[in-house]
Amino acid sequence: MIKHLLSIDQLSPSQIELVLHTADSFREVGTRTIKKVPTLRGRTVCNLFFEPSTRTRISFELAAKRLSADVINFTGDARSSLSKGESFKDTAQTLQAMGVDAIVVRHSSAGAPLRLSRWVEASVINAGDGAHEHPTQALLDILTIRNKLNRIDGLTVGLVGDIAHSRVARSNIHALTTLGAKVIVCGPTTLVPSDVARLGVEVADRLDDVLPRCDVLNLLRVQFERQRSGLFPSIREYRLLFGVDGDRMKKAKPNVLLLAPGPINRGVEVTPEVADGPNSAILDQVTNGLAVRMAVLSELSKAA
Ligand code: NCD
Numbered sequence: 001m002i003k004h005l006l007s008i009d010q011l012s013p014s015q016i017e018l019v020l021h022t023a024d025s026f027r028e029v030g031t032r033t034i035k036k037v038p039t040l041r042g043r044t045v046c047n048l049f050f051e052p053s054t055r056t057r058i059s060f061e062l063a064a065k066r067l068s069a070d071v072i073n074f075t076g077d078a079r080s081s082l083s084k085g086e087s088f089k090d091t092a093q094t095l096q097a098m099g100v101d102a103i104v105v106r107h108s109s110a111g112a113p114l115r116l117s118r119w120v121e122a123s124v125i126n127a128g129d130g131a132h133e134h135p136t137q138a139l140l141d142i143l144t145i146r147n148k149l150n151r152i153d154g155l156t157v158g159l160v161g162d163i164a165h166s167r168v169a170r171s172n173i174h175a176l177t178t179l180g181a182k183v184i185v186c187g188p189t190t191l192v193p194s195d196v197a198r199l200g201v202e203v204a205d206r207l208d209d210v211l212p213r214c215d216v217l218n219l220l221r222v223q224f225e226r227q228r229s230g231l232f233p234s235i236r237e238y239r240l241l242f243g244v245d246g247d248r249m250k251k252a253k254p255n256v257l258l259l260a261p262g263p264i265n266r267g268v269e270v271t272p273e274v275a276d277g278p279n280s281a282i283l284d285q286v287t288n289g290l291a292v293r294m295a296v297l298s299e300l301s302k303a304a
Helices: 013-031 055-066 088-097 114-119 134-150 168-180 207-213 234-242 282-303
Strands: 044-049 070-075 102-107 123-129 155-159 182-186 203-204 216-219 258-261
Touching: 013 055, 013 070, 013 134, 013 282, 044 055, 044 088, 055 070, 055 102, 055 123, 055 282, 070 088, 070 134, 088 282, 102 114, 114 123, 123 134, 123 155, 123 282, 134 168, 134 216, 134 258, 134 282, 155 168, 155 207, 168 182, 182 207, 258 282
Parallel strands: 044 070, 044 102, 102 123, 155 182, 155 216, 182 203, 216 258
Antiparallel strands: none
């Protein structure tokens, strides 16, 4: 297995399969009374989060704890020496000097995990870098689709919304096309990169036209925090054209699987009736995310 997980395109189809298979076996651990296995006993995992996160941060922490690792949580806030001007590199080398075995990093700059992997001996796992990649999100999305629909190959998956600023979109495109799915990206033209078709996807600007063809819809949040001004019309217009509500769902296949990486903006990309409705697998994604992160931590530790 590889030592670092920086992007999805590092993984061959058989390595993706290995992670999914391992994750399936770790899901069972979450159903036990004592939810712990000794896989990483004596190892230390550091979560280094420079950006807000609920699901990803907590599930990496819980994943490491369920594998019996020692866990350090570091946020680059006022309590750390980053506030005294310490650099990212010095922070990384400080962690290395304490002998951490794996560093899970989220950063607003694309490429930060790659740089980190060159400074430390530890395994580095990308938990989201700018608008670049979010590999464990793609793996958990794929696990959720496969568990619900029994396959990936031959499915049509719609990625809807702010494609340009979404690291989830980029990682999903790589993972889904590698495993044989057809991907349609659909969003406001200002939020869809003009050359995205080069990644092997179909591009659509009208959700209503492509909705009837999709087996899976992955609703991406509009990433206001990464946008220059003027790219986004108005929330009302977005909701009208790309928001998924009960009426729009009538145009989709009756058993369409609905995913969202979270956090969701209820009433913008999806209404509560749909987000909490029978087609939604949003909370299954959270459960699978924990299992996928256990699998990634455990598989990478074999290479370290
Ligand atoms: C995503 C992220 O941070 O890239 N969230 C997540 O990890 N579950 C998507 C988002 O913030 O919209």
